[in-house]
Amino acid sequence: MNEIVLVTGGTGFVARWCIASLLERGYRVRTTVRDLGKAETVRRSIATVSDATGHLSFVKADLMSDDGWAAAMNGCTYALHVASPLGVAAGSSRDAYVRPARDGTLRVLSAAVDAGVRRVVMTSAAAATRPPLASGLLSDETRWADPDDPQFDNYRVSKILAERAAWTFMKGKATEFSTVLPGAVFGPVLSSENLGSVKIIGDLVAGRPRFLPRLGFWVVDVRDLADLHVTAMTAPQAAGERFIAAGDFQWMEDIAATLRSGLGPNGSKVPTRRLPTALVRLLAPLSADLKPLAPLLGRKFALTSEKARRMLGFAPRPVSATVLDCAQSLIKMRA
Template identity: 55%
Template sequence: MPESVLVTGGSGYIAGWCIAELLHRGYDVRTTVRSPERERFVTEAVSTEVDPAGRLGFAIADLTADDGWDAAMKGVDYVLHVASPLGAASDDPQALVAPARDGTLRVLRAATAAGVRRVVMTSAANAASPSSYASEGVTDETLWTDPDDPTLIPYRRSKTLAERAAWDYMEGYDGPTELTTVLPGAVFGPVLTPDNLGSVGIIARMISGQMAGAPRIGLEVVDVRDLVDAHILAMTSSVAAGQRFLATGEFLWMTDMARILRDGLGERGRRVRTRRIPDFAVRLTARFKDPSLREITPSLGRRNRHSTEKARTLLGWQPRPAREAVLDCADSLIAHGAV
């Protein structure tokens, strides 16, 4: 009998690719969705890569509620906890933290109660970064972001506290279930559907000419297909139990990404703007015109990077070049009519 894997949040970008690759490798897959109406969306998205007939099932469960999680875990060998609930815009610093942390604990309680072999949780490289935005250099999985740093944006705090809650829970657990966490960088690569683009929307905005230029933001670009491979290696490798694995990629400034798109797409990239937007202009816009930019201003000019030596050595993980991830993402968005 094929082994079975539960993937949380099946309508998400990373989760969709996890489902497709697991099916491709012969696993039976169950995924959680918040309502039955999302089942067709997931099936159609996954079908662009692999035939899910007879091997993809669904469970109705929401990370913000207890209902449905015990049933979702029934008969499952592994769990890829990819989903994280989205918090509404709010001045409350707990708007993102509480749903992410509590949702993670719901998954772990249900998984351990069901005796699942291993849970692989998607965290973020931002949970293993120096608190100081002025920091440079290369860090690894031994570093934890300080969640009490008042300069942290809500997303970084939520990912850090959710992962910390997972490890704290497992410290008090005495049973067969194991935990591994994967900490990705900026996730790009092809899309399965033009809906729910997530981080890929940055490239869509560049191609469509919606961005007047590129702020001085640096990203460690990882292809979604390589990130999925890291998850499956973390799920199956005997040495991965109880470990954190950074799954970041090559460092690119956003101006580098713009040039890759402009040069690599030819005529299709004619609307990409390659000029750098000065830091002061980004800060002024964030202050007076577009408050949504306030969360990126602390990252202007930041060049802290992460080492993936652990994943490469222990798991044999080999990510592709960032240029390939960026261009494949662009080609996919164009092919799907997203730009």
């Protein structure tokens, strides 16, 4: 197969698995990195799950700069825009998150359109479909979250506004466009950097926090997420569509119980006791980690991935397998 796929942000957790999924299907893959000095480290990590890294190449490009994007897109049939801006300090203003996410996305899409790329698939977030928490409404692909809703932190606001800007920009363009909106992404890691939500699993294995807040997540395995990106890239029916990628909902105490029962001695530090929600709400304003999660305490909001299952054959694996594979890969990496 001579078709080239560009994957943005090759050092990222999701991007590495997207690259591996593409290589295993016979595509030639080009990926962007901000520092070419990291290219061989990325190649070696992907080689642990794919024998086809000879078909992987690298180009330098940064979401915050126009440089490199025309060359990155040149000759590509498809593009997966997975990258998110890095380096935004905790506590930064809303604009500090929104501008790089939105402007970087528009930079990628503009280059793709100019290069005549057939289809771009963008990674958004399931939060971009979330209604007000007390509404009782279902999160599905027909819904757009309100970026001014106080439930959202600056990072999630940036994802909402970046996807909105992308759909507006791509309207009427010859290049086809689709978005994939994942829940909390867990699963085996190929690198110790850019782990995102995987840090939740790593902390639990290490015994943090000592007491579990009543927080829950719609979980998706990174391998299933990568495969869904590739399916959305080529399936004719996926053009012009949004797809939520999520498996089952899990409370943190459910995840902790899976880890303790499935990891043997390696799960001995996993906490078991729940912290009262009233106390967490009291402490949340004092914690940089808890503050953005405070609106979600004790809430299981309704969400569906039925569209991805029906249209693209999305079949997420059991959450227990995802959580244990994630933890075991972290333990192995730290050994």
